[in-house]
Amino acid sequence: MKLLSSLGSKARSYSSRLLYALGFFYEVLKETGRFFRKSQVGYWVLRNQILFTGYEALGITAIMAIAIGAAVNVIGSSIQQQFGQSQLMYSMLIIVITRELGPLLTAFVITARSGTAIATELGTMVVHHEIEAYMAVGLNPISYLVVPRVIGVTVSIVILTVYFNLFGLLGSYVVAQFLNPTPTPIIEYMGKLLSILTVTDVLSGIMKALVFGMVVSVVSTYQGFSVNRASTEIPVAGIRAVGQSFILIIVTDVVVTLMQYA
Amino acid sequence: MKFKIKYADQIVGLFIIVALAMLAVIVILVGVNQRWFAKDYSFWTVFSSANGVSPGTAIVMNGFTVGKIDKISLNDDNKVDVYFHIYDTYYHLVRRYSLLELTVSPIGLGSSLLFHPGTGDEPLPEGEFIATADSADGQAWIEQGLVLIPPKDDTITRLLAGVNPLLENVNKTVVTINRTLTEVNRALAGQSSGPAGTIVEDLSRGVAKIPRTMDRVDAIVADVQARTAGLLDQVSSLVLALQVVTKDVGTVTGNLALASDELADPTGLIPKLLDPKGSLKTLLDDDNALYKHIISIVEEIEAAVRSLQGIVTGLNGEMPKIAAVLNETRVAIQQAQDVLEGVKNNPLIRGGITESAEQGSLYGSMREGSFE
Amino acid sequence: MPDATAATAAIELRDATAVSGEYEVFKRLSVAFPEGATTVILGSTGSGKSSLIKMAAGLLPPAEGVVLFRGQDMGRFGRKEELAFRAASGFVFQDAALWANTSIQDNVAIPLRVHQPKLNQAELAEKVRATLSRLGWTEGLALRPVDLSSGEQKLVSIARALVHDPSLVFMDDPGSSLDEDSMDKLYEVLSELKSRGKTVIITTNNSELAYRYADCLGVLKSGALLAFGRYEETVAKAESELDVTLARLRARGDRVGPKPSAGQAEAGSEMSQRSDV
Numbered sequence: 001m002k003l004l005s006s007l008g009s010k011a012r013s014y015s016s017r018l019l020y021a022l023g024f025f026y027e028v029l030k031e032t033g034r035f036f037r038k039s040q041v042g043y044w045v046l047r048n049q050i051l052f053t054g055y056e057a058l059g060i061t062a063i064m065a066i067a068i069g070a071a072v073n074v075i076g077s078s079i080q081q082q083f084g085q086s087q088l089m090y091s092m093l094i095i096v097i098t099r100e101l102g103p104l105l106t107a108f109v110i111t112a113r114s115g116t117a118i119a120t121e122l123g124t125m126v127v128h129h130e131i132e133a134y135m136a137v138g139l140n141p142i143s144y145l146v147v148p149r150v151i152g153v154t155v156s157i158v159i160l161t162v163y164f165n166l167f168g169l170l171g172s173y174v175v176a177q178f179l180n181p182t183p184t185p186i187i188e189y190m191g192k193l194l195s196i197l198t199v200t201d202v203l204s205g206i207m208k209a210l211v212f213g214m215v216v217s218v219v220s221t222y223q224g225f226s227v228n229r230a231s232t233e234i235p236v237a238g239i240r241a242v243g244q245s246f247i248l249i250i251v252t253d254v255v256v257t258l259m260q261y262a
Numbered sequence: 263m264k265f266k267i268k269y270a271d272q273i274v275g276l277f278i279i280v281a282l283a284m285l286a287v288i289v290i291l292v293g294v295n296q297r298w299f300a301k302d303y304s305f306w307t308v309f310s311s312a313n314g315v316s317p318g319t320a321i322v323m324n325g326f327t328v329g330k331i332d333k334i335s336l337n338d339d340n341k342v343d344v345y346f347h348i349y350d351t352y353y354h355l356v357r358r359y360s361l362l363e364l365t366v367s368p369i370g371l372g373s374s375l376l377f378h379p380g381t382g383d384e385p386l387p388e389g390e391f392i393a394t395a396d397s398a399d400g401q402a403w404i405e406q407g408l409v410l411i412p413p414k415d416d417t418i419t420r421l422l423a424g425v426n427p428l429l430e431n432v433n434k435t436v437v438t439i440n441r442t443l444t445e446v447n448r449a450l451a452g453q454s455s456g457p458a459g460t461i462v463e464d465l466s467r468g469v470a471k472i473p474r475t476m477d478r479v480d481a482i483v484a485d486v487q488a489r490t491a492g493l494l495d496q497v498s499s500l501v502l503a504l505q506v507v508t509k510d511v512g513t514v515t516g517n518l519a520l521a522s523d524e525l526a527d528p529t530g531l532i533p534k535l536l537d538p539k540g541s542l543k544t545l546l547d548d549d550n551a552l553y554k555h556i557i558s559i560v561e562e563i564e565a566a567v568r569s570l571q572g573i574v575t576g577l578n579g580e581m582p583k584i585a586a587v588l589n590e591t592r593v594a595i596q597q598a599q600d601v602l603e604g605v606k607n608n609p610l611i612r613g614g615i616t617e618s619a620e621q622g623s624l625y626g627s628m629r630e631g632s633f634e
Numbered sequence: 635m636p637d638a639t640a641a642t643a644a645i646e647l648r649d650a651t652a653v654s655g656e657y658e659v660f661k662r663l664s665v666a667f668p669e670g671a672t673t674v675i676l677g678s679t680g681s682g683k684s685s686l687i688k689m690a691a692g693l694l695p696p697a698e699g700v701v702l703f704r705g706q707d708m709g710r711f712g713r714k715e716e717l718a719f720r721a722a723s724g725f726v727f728q729d730a731a732l733w734a735n736t737s738i739q740d741n742v743a744i745p746l747r748v749h750q751p752k753l754n755q756a757e758l759a760e761k762v763r764a765t766l767s768r769l770g771w772t773e774g775l776a777l778r779p780v781d782l783s784s785g786e787q788k789l790v791s792i793a794r795a796l797v798h799d800p801s802l803v804f805m806d807d808p809g810s811s812l813d814e815d816s817m818d819k820l821y822e823v824l825s826e827l828k829s830r831g832k833t834v835i836i837t838t839n840n841s842e843l844a845y846r847y848a849d850c851l852g853v854l855k856s857g858a859l860l861a862f863g864r865y866e867e868t869v870a871k872a873e874s875e876l877d878v879t880l881a882r883l884r885a886r887g888d889r890v891g892p893k894p895s896a897g898q899a900e901a902g903s904e905m906s907q908r909s910d911v
Contacts, residue, residue: 051274125733129729132688133794136693137748163284166288197288
């Protein structure tokens with residue numbers, strides 16, 4: 001009986017948490033729709049969020065992109081030359097970087113940087129009653145705190161994905177020139193790349209980045225608000241935010257990829 | 263710890279604008295490279311299968327991409343309608359007798375669609391049908407040299423290009439043999455109403471008729487033999503008569519020679535001849551008996567020669583027919599033998615009809631030989 | 635319930651229950667805070683004062699019962715009503731609850747940006763400066779709360795609650811962390827609010843505030859409102875549990891300072907009829 005009742009209560013609490021999470025997501029979407037229609041005190045939060053999440057992550061994103069592009073180029077070239085299919089290199093680069101790794105790795109970086117930061121920041125605010133203070137002055141915490149972060153993180157991931165694609169494709173070229181005994185002129189490289197690259201590739205990467213941005217920001221803010229009163233809950237919220245974000249990013253990646261290739 | 267960010271607005275603005283600008287540049291460059299605003303000329307063709315053909319597949323000529331496939335669809339004849347476009351820069355190559363050829367990479371790394379320009383004068387109007395290399399028209403045009411087909415690039419493809427038709431023919435042959443054997447088996451089992459069944463039926467009926475036919479043939483052969491024997495007897499008797507006549511003619515010739523000798527001798531023959539009591543007067547004074555006798559002999563000779571001529575002509579006239587009849591009879595008997603043997607040695611069980619050595623005709627004439 | 639009572643209650647709790655996690659702070663508590671009066675709820679630590687005032691301010695939804703603002707159920711407020719209520723009210727938190735990532739200037743300015751968006755930058759700055767200076771804060775507006783002591787933070791918090799001139803002010807233990815000078819500033823503010831007829835609801839364990847400014851007095855103990863009514867009447871009541879708390883007030887005798895107005899006194903007496911005592 002005890003097992004049954006504990007199972008039952010766990011199921012109930014899980015389903016009530018799930019419902020709450022869905023309700024939270026719905027509120028976030030609703031307020032995001034209203035965000036641009038009213039005069040915003042949240043603009044400062046948005047701007048600061050893009051600065052921290054996007055601009056400050058540009059360096060690490062660029063390094064990662066160049067490294068990945070170079071690795072794909074080097075590994076792919078050695079394999080494909082055996083089949084006389086070196087033309088496939090460009091398709092591989094585009095698919096790997098633009099469609100898949102670009103948005104995915106960018107989302108992982110942003111989760112690690114901003115996901116924890118958002119969750120811990122909001123958790124701290126809850127513990128210090130700052131959220132109640134926002135409510136007391138008439139600011140909806142979701143529209144003032146969550147929505148700018150959601151928009152900021154989403155915009156940042158999308159912009160960073162564009163940079164990732166650029167650095168990845170160009171970085172691949174730069175590194176390949178050092179390793180290749182007969183370097184390819186950049187015009188030829190870019191020409192071949194652009195003849196294979198389609199707008200669909202770019203847009204599919206951007207769409208994934210959009211979805212990942214929403215996932216990371218909503219999960220992080222949700223976990224931040226889940227803190228109750230104790231400051232010891234704050235790092236727990238941060239860890240949960242990162243873990244759940246990673247899982248949901250991978251799941252949505254598969255779902256979006258299936259939708260694109262269906 | 264305090265932190266101040268100066269120019270935060272400008273940094274964020276620049277961050278976003280540079281990314282959007284690069285995105286716009288990439289889109290524009292992609293558009294330029296992929297010729298979004300260039301005019302493409304649409305055509306269509308029909309393939310038997312959509313394997314290796316999909317929307318977006320490049321159409322290549324001499325290593326250059328000259329077009330792309332737009333759309334494929336299954337038509338009412340269960341073949342694949344393929345709609346494609348050719349870039350404007352290569353439109354001048356799309357002339358009458360142009361072909362499309364689908365080649366599959368030997369190591370399974372995809373396929374390529376090759377374009378072979380035709381040798382026609384004017385470019386084809388947009389929307390026209392372009393045949394494939396494996397269609398009847400395409401094969402015909404290739405054989406007639408109306409299509410410019412470059413040599414294949416790599417050894418394997420070239421080999422395969424030669425091997426492929428061979429394999430196809432072998433395949434067809436095997437399929438036909440298979441079908442034939444199936445049909446023969448069914449026919450032998452009496453289940454087939456097709457031509458093999460009919461043949462077997464006819465054959466069995468024919469085989470049933472063979473003994474009667476053989477009897478008739480025997481009768482004909484006997485008759486022919488009798489006739490020819492009779493003819494031969496006549497011929498041999500004529501030949502004997504001819505020999506006798508020839509002998510007589512020889513004798514007469516000899517006598518004439520003697521007579522001419524005698525005549526040549528003026529002292530001897532003429533007086534002898536002119537002597538009223540000579541043999542010549544005696545000869546000429548027999549009331550034409552000798553003359554009549556000679557005439558009758560000559561008439562007999564003439565008649566004999568005429569009948570000989572007639573027989574020979576008749577024989578000559580009849581000989582081909584007889585020979586043909588004999589030949590056909592011989593061939594028919596042989597074929598019947600072969601069929602019986604073949605039926606007896608069913609290929610599925612024993613291994614086919616044994617080769618028999620062809621025997622030449624005994625009565626060969628010029629007509630039977632070739633004019634080489 | 636008498637109509638006059640309902641009409642003069644700025645905030646009313648009816649059978650309200652407050653829970654914190656699985657812990658019930660108070661159960662089925664009913665109280666009405668009169669409009670235009672200064673109400674002080676006395677209570678020791680852990681009596682539920684903060685929960686009561688947060689519930690009254692609409693920051694803590696009741697698990698049971700209703701909370702009314704001028705007769706309207708706050709649980710049914712839409713966005714407009716909510717915003718109107720917030721524009722009409724200010725809250726001073728026990729621990730100041732300033733926004734850590736925002737400067738003092740912005741901390742105080744945000745309510746103005748929300749409720750008076752038409753103010754330009756200069757007007758905004760002037761109002762902020764004026765409010766802060768009333769509390770003795772004239773410089774260091776660019777500092778962040780982390781740079782301030784807890785007393786200073788409390789003063790800024792009070793300024794933030796008052797900058798937009800609300801008609802209803804909630805103060806959760808405003809005197810905590812304040813030194814004597816700062817307390818004097820607080821007293822001045824409370825005097826001014828009282829003289830302007832603002833509705834002020836204060837929870838404290840400091841009887842001085844009650845003595846000085848309470849028109850209505852309530853005593854909260856372990857989640858139960860033991861006494862509530864006009865100050866004089868409540869103090870005069872000699873219940874055993876109240877003795878220790880009210881003895882000090884009684885000992886101080888009649889209060890010196892501005893007397894409550896007649897209307898406020900009547901409202902206070904009517905409130906006492908409705909207390910659960």
